[in-house]
Amino acid sequence: MSFVLQKVAKLHEYVANCRKDWHRKLSHQICNDPGMVFVEDLNLVGLSRGMLGKHCLDAGFGQFFNILEQTCFKNGVYFQKVDSRKTSQICPNCGVETGRKELSEPTHICSNCGYTTDRDVAAAQVVLLRGLAAVGHTVKMLAEGKFIGIPVKQESPNF
Known part of the structure; x- marks a missing residue:
């Protein structure tokens, strides 16, 4: 039984790492040209409870916004939620x-x-x-x- 749990845990870790890698690559692509980046200040908890909750959680919007904000800071790009x-x-x-x-x-x-x-x-x-x-x-x-x-x-x- 523990072998199956380890395999599932490794698959979850793989998916999480792939998502995080994609978020980093996308944030660098977004921060390449502009001097400012604005995003909507979404109620992520409310979105996660809605009809598309699982999909919103799978997309990792909160993680992406955090990575985007960090990337903007490192590249000298102004970032703000509106x-x-x-x-x-x-x-x-x-x-x-x-x-x-x-x-x-x-x-x-x-x-x-x-x-x-x-x-x-x-x-x-x-x-x-x-x-x-x-x-x-x-x-x-x-x-x-x-x-x-x-x-x-x-x-x-x-x-």
């Missing part, structure tokens, strides 16, 4: 809340401005806007409809 609420329900172009989408609906279509893109791309753009606002870039803050940060200095015309 508010994850309603990222897929807000139009990144005009800031209007478009409402909840079904999982079968792959496209973001804004009824206000007509902006159309993949729903995951739109959510990533909202995360980017929130991250830039958090670091002080002058962008329109989606949730409040006001500008955050230091205004861009306008050049005076040369006479």
Whole structure:
């Protein structure tokens, strides 16, 4: 019986090591070019209790975020978690809340401005806007409809 348990333990260790290796390689790939990385501050405990809980736990989101943060620190890349609420329900172009989408609906279509893109791309753009606002870039803050940060200095015309 103990031989079987040892074999199962070795298989689990192998899978965990493969996942960790993949997380490290992916984090280095992500940190190669940009100066800033923003991720959603997900409620990982809540996700693990949901319908796809086992899949979320298997993916190791928490471990990946920790590895990504460490890799960003080592490479001098700014890393920050941003508010994850309603990222897929807000139009990144005009800031209007478009409402909840079904999982079968792959496209973001804004009824206000007509902006159309993949729903995951739109959510990533909202995360980017929130991250830039958090670091002080002058962008329109989606949730409040006001500008955050230091205004861009306008050049005076040369006479």
